[in-house]
Amino acid sequence: MTLKTSFATVLKAIRSKRNISQRDFGDTSRTYLSKLEGAKSSITLDKLEQVSQRLGLCPLTLMTLTLSAELGKPAVDLINHLRAEIEGLERDGGLPGLEMAMRGIAAPSPRKQQAIQALTAQQRELSFTTP
Secondary structure, three states, X not given: OOHHHHHHHHHHHHHHHOOOOXXXXXXXXXXXXXXXXXXXXXXXXXXXXXXXXXXXXXXHHHHHHHHHHHHOOOHHHHHHHHHHXXXXXXXXXXXXXXXXXXXXXXXXXXXXXXXXXXXXXXXXXXXXXXX
């Protein structure tokens, strides 16, 4: 399964599970959502943030589920791998310009903090199957 196909599968499944229509994505056109769900278009980072917010998820959650579907690996395994990679970067001194963010010193903007709090309050466990 390609990354586009995996994203399409995850997007459709979550949208369906949460009973959200394409019309409910105010800032995102139905044509664009149809292209995403048909694996005919790739999502941009800005749209990933908007779509994730409308689904009540963190963008990282949406991408983790997408990679899980693409690779056929449990999301928990991917999260553990991510944690190990980040810890490795921290041990090695991080990346130039990211040291503060990786140590949790840099706080998100007030708008981002509000969005994170809202998403955290809305997050629910999802279960779905892929065709």
